Amino acid sequence: MNVTLGLLATLVAVLLQVSVMPAISVFGVHPNLVIxxxxxxxxxxGRRETLLLIPAAGLLQGLLDSQPLGLAMLALAPLIIMTxxxxxxxxxxxxxxxxxxxxxxxxxxxxxxxxxxxxxxDRIDWVASVRDVLVPAAIAxxxxxxxxxxxxxxxxxxxxxxxxx
Amino acid sequence: xxxxxxxxxxxxxxxxxxxxxxxRIAVFEPLENAALSVAAPVESALxxxxxxIADFVNNLADLNTLADENQALRExxxxxxxxxxxxxxxxxxxxxxxxxxxxxxxxxxxxxxxADVFAQEPNNQQQRIAINRGTSDxxxxxxxxxxxxxxxxxxxxxxxxxVAWVTLITDPSSAVSGQIQASRVQGVVVGSxxxxxxxxxxxxxxxxxxxxxxxxxxxGGLYPAGEVIGQVxxxxxxxxxxxxxxxxxxxxxxxxxxxxxxxxxxQPAQVPAP
Numbered sequence: 182m183n184v185t186l187g188l189l190a191t192l193v194a195v196l197l198q199v200s201v202m203p204a205i206s207v208f209g210v211h212p213n214l215v216i217x218x219x220x221x222x223x224x225x226x227g228r229r230e231t232l233l234l235i236p237a238a239g240l241l242q243g244l245l246d247s248q249p250l251g252l253a254m255l256a257l258a259p260l261i262i263m264t265x266x267x268x269x270x271x272x273x274x275x276x277x278x279x280x281x282x283x284x285x286x287x288x289x290x291x292x293x294x295x296x297x298x299x300x301x302x303d304r305i306d307w308v309a310s311v312r313d314v315l316v317p318a319a320i321a322x323x324x325x326x327x328x329x330x331x332x333x334x335x336x337x338x339x340x341x342x343x344x345x346x
Numbered sequence: 347x348x349x350x351x352x353x354x355x356x357x358x359x360x361x362x363x364x365x366x367x368x369x370r371i372a373v374f375e376p377l378e379n380a381a382l383s384v385a386a387p388v389e390s391a392l393x394x395x396x397x398x399i400a401d402f403v404n405n406l407a408d409l410n411t412l413a414d415e416n417q418a419l420r421e422x423x424x425x426x427x428x429x430x431x432x433x434x435x436x437x438x439x440x441x442x443x444x445x446x447x448x449x450x451x452x453x454x455x456x457x458x459x460x461a462d463v464f465a466q467e468p469n470n471q472q473q474r475i476a477i478n479r480g481t482s483d484x485x486x487x488x489x490x491x492x493x494x495x496x497x498x499x500x501x502x503x504x505x506x507x508x509v510a511w512v513t514l515i516t517d518p519s520s521a522v523s524g525q526i527q528a529s530r531v532q533g534v535v536v537g538s539x540x541x542x543x544x545x546x547x548x549x550x551x552x553x554x555x556x557x558x559x560x561x562x563x564x565x566g567g568l569y570p571a572g573e574v575i576g577q578v579x580x581x582x583x584x585x586x587x588x589x590x591x592x593x594x595x596x597x598x599x600x601x602x603x604x605x606x607x608x609x610x611x612x613q614p615a616q617v618p619a620p
Binding site for chain 2: 196197198199200201202203204205206207209210211213215232235236239240242243244245246247248249250251252254255258261262264265290291294295298303304305306309310313314318
């Protein structure tokens with residue numbers, strides 16, 4: 182896996198996010214495959230590649246969603262700080278911090294979208310948004326991380342064990 | 347925080363803000379239109395291919411409620427079997443008519459453009475769909491969108507050259523002037539974060555019952571009168587409140603639309619500020 186593959190995976194994730202994921206409802210919300218992929222990539226491949234994928238994902242999603250270009254990138258930007266938190270290796274396992282980070286990234290992402298709506302004059306029911314969207318979305322994305330992380334670990338394991346000739 | 351991280355974060359945030367500012371003056375509309383036009387066939391294909399998987403995941407998520415639902419359905423089935431015999435003939439006739447009726451046939455005076463849905467807004471705060479028709483097809487911002495059977499879907503909130511975004515009536519920002527068909531009680535149908543509809547500003551004493559149909563009213567001029575919004579599914583006369591809480595369910599499943607009709611013969615009124 183390298184950055185090119187990462188960009189390709191990001192493009193596929195964004196395409197799935199705007200076309201397929203809205204049809205999937207977990208706890209009444211749609212999981213965010215883009216956030217999940219970025220956090221899983223951070224855990225498996227490290228921060229260097231992820232730092233490039235974050236703005237790329239934001240830009241691609243901005244081109245394909247109904248929001249102004251730049252909003253998705255802004256909402257994903259806090260993941261850059263999280264890459265540094267992840268590098269601290271606070272636990273032996275990479276999975277536990279990844280689960281915490283994906284939940285945190287989801288809360289930050291959804292809150293940024295909410296704030297942008299509030300700034301542009303939309304009526305926001307904050308209590309309902311936290312109860313019906315933010316918390317369920319954080320849990321749903323943490324659940325989605327498990328298979329995505331597992332698949333990436335598996336792929337990464339195969340690559341690293343390939344015998345040299 | 348490391349200097350490198352801080353610098354990269356600053357760059358990304360600055361780029362985001364520049365993009366956001368430029369978006370306010372529609373600088374990126376051609377680019378967004380091109381990206382959406384290119385992606386539309388891919389997204390449509392992905393939606394078609396993965397629909398069974400999405401259904402499977404949704405059913406898994408509902409697994410813990412299935413046992414209760416099963417028991418309730420058994421009881422309902424017993425009760426409804428008796429009613430079924432009486433209703434069978436009239437239902438058969440109604441079904442035959444539903445199959446025959448196309449909204450185009452019953453509304454020859456109106457002009458529609460057929461459009462396929464190829465994407466949905468990915469964030470959980472807004473409920474919007476993307477359709478494969480745009481200004482080059484005659485779609486304009488503000489036009490209303492119906493299902494193929496004729497019930498209200500929403501309004502065009504953004505029209506690009508080849509594609510358009512439609513804000514669904516279930517979106518939290520949506521507010522539609524509505525009325526109860528039977529009693530002509532007026533109200534405003536608003537969306538919510540959980541995708542449900544509520545008929546607001548219905549007086550405590552107003553005559554509203556479960557099963558009543560809710561139609562658009564022409565108040566405000568944004569919607570033509572008489573479009574079907576949905577059906578009343580719950581009425582809660584709130585104690586010590588001025589208004590009743592009326593929950594409305596759209597007739598169509600707006601989360602699984604595949605194609606829609608844009609009503610191009612209706613122009614929303616431009617009401618000047620007082």
